[in-house]
Amino acid sequence: MNFRYPNGKKYVSTRNMATHVPSHKTINYSNRGMTLEEDLNEANQYYLDRGIAVIHKKPTPVQIVQVDYPKRSAAVIKEAYFKQASTTDYNGIYKGKYIDFEAKETRYKTSFPLANFHEHQISHMKSILLQNGICFAILRFSTLDEDFLLEAKYLLSYWDRMKSGGRKSITKEEIENNGHMISLGFQPRIDYIRVIDYLYHLK
Template identity: 75%
Template sequence: MIFNYPNGKKYIANANTDQVNKVKKNKNAAYSNRGMTLEEDLNVTNSFYLDRGVAVIHKKPTPVQIVNVDYPRRSAAVIKEAYFKQASTTDYNGIYKGKYIDFEAKETKFTTSFPLKNFHEHQIAHMKAVLNQEGICFVILRFSTEEEVYLLEAAHLLTFWERMETGGRKSITKEEIMEYGHRIPLGLHPRIDYIKVIDYLYKLS
């Protein structure tokens, strides 16, 4: 089966096994000193919240558009070709203590700033819509080199985005993130306890 990314490049599911194993080995080596990726850490964290009845937060599935289906038998269908569609909103959403939660998660290898190009206009528009409905919206940013994670409220992100659109810098400085954001210490259970920050910001504890 062949998947096509939005840029037209093909992803072949049955790629050479040795090559896949080599990629996995290199990836594992790259992350061996820093733990899991941000997405993996958040998925584990959300499972922790769900199992203990703290919150119901899930990662939104990536939309896939199927363009070629083979029917070898009347009772079976085989997808031959599909496209990964670009996500239209943010990565995660759910509910916590009766409040709608919506956030995006991004990480960078830069150490002094966070590039705004990591976000897309449709995501910014979505965050604005969530805030207009009085939902809790934010981004979780990870500086992967230093293993530092911050929660930055969407309202602040929108301010930095507007600054860029009016000719300002195209990134958020580390100092700005430290000033306006909230650092989340990495733990074990849960790994990234962002609910504590939400409790503090919105007086939900």
């Protein structure tokens, strides 16, 4: 079955692809190539299993464009497209508080491009804040293996700055000053709930 992104590019899964690691290089087992999404899904499962929080990744909407019917009782999807999500990546509840956030990665070392976000996601974040929900973005500098939680109020201010003709990215210094680094651990690797406890005094 062929899946395609909204821009028409074919989706290719790398989950089961073999990777070659040169024998002369030291292997870093701290991350094992986990993406930010995989790390967050692991953290959310940890929270769920222990009754800490109920937070899930929202499913990506799919538009089916070609279906075959080899049998009257069965349908086989031949081609589909990933539709652009209309909100953020994750939502749920923690200690009676509604949680909603977006997760993004960049390979840049000194700034985070605002092009990683979409207008509809920004609008959604504004709506969450108007309802007094807890809203933020988790930003990963993948080259540096550093993760930050940046509250939506700061992200929105940087977005508005860009819309007013300002810079099209958030400097790493701004993220370090207004965001909160998420210390990497073992279980879960990204314990972002600890940052939420600190920011919103939920302990």
